[in-house]
């Protein structure tokens with residue numbers, strides 16, 4: 001699994017608990033400080049072995065290992081080139097892999113969200129009804 005734009009790892013920790021002992025979660029962010037915060041939270045716990053911290057660049061994630069599930073929570077509106085972003089994700093995901101794509105309610109309009117979903121489709125994803133996420137816009141993108 002990949003938590004892209006993980007911030008201080010609020011969801012990464014739940015994801016690492018979900019994957020169990022043999023699973024792996026890559027926590028990726030452009031801000032070193034965020035990765036440091038997450039590092040301090042998991043240091044000395046069993047989750048440290050399951051979570052790989054990864055510094056991405058503003059315009060490239062730069063991951064080559066395959067991932068089956070991606071959480072993109074409140075991050076995509078901050079990414080300058082969304083087609084490049086989704087294309088890069090498509091290149092590391094197997095067919096059937098899913099992205100849970102969630103955006104915040106106020107500064108991402110309904111039309112901006114729909115436009116980003118169209119961009120993800122252009123990159124090779126199909127959109128499916130997402131779960132209800134309180135106050136947010138959410139969709140599942142399937143490779």
Ligand SMILES: C[S@@+](CC[C@H](N)C(=O)[O-])C[C@H]1O[C@@H](n2cnc3c(N)ncnc32)[C@H](O)[C@@H]1O
Nearest residue numbers: 005006007010029030031056058073074075078
């Ligand atoms: C609003 S925070 C959300 C954090 C986390 N996903 C959450 O919901 O708790 C957005 C995060 O995305 C990161 N970010 C912004 N652009 C990014 C990019 N191009 N690649 C990876 N992370 C990025 C920011 O540094 C920030 O930590």
